[in-house]
Amino acid sequence: MKTALVTGGQGFLGHALTKELRARGYQVFTFDTQYGDPQFHRYGSIVDFESILYAVKDVDIVFHLAALLGTTELLNMNQKSSVNFFL
DSSP: OOEEEEETTTSHHHHHHHHHHHHTTOEEEEEESSOOOTTTEEEOOTTOHHHHHHHTTTOSEEEEOOOSSOHHHHHHHGGGSOOOEEO
């Protein structure tokens, strides 16, 4: 089973994408500064490198939908993680 992380997963688009990915058989974690389901949510900020490293642990693909700055940090984390794709 592929594992996906959706940044901004508690937002409108992130929630819709999470629902669709789960329907397609993905194990999905959301990553956001808002709290979500503790079983499937990784709390943190996309501007905090340590929380990004925690969030991408054992993740195959990242869907970056968060609205704050942080794209550079997420791209840089790819060098220290197992993420295969970044969309």
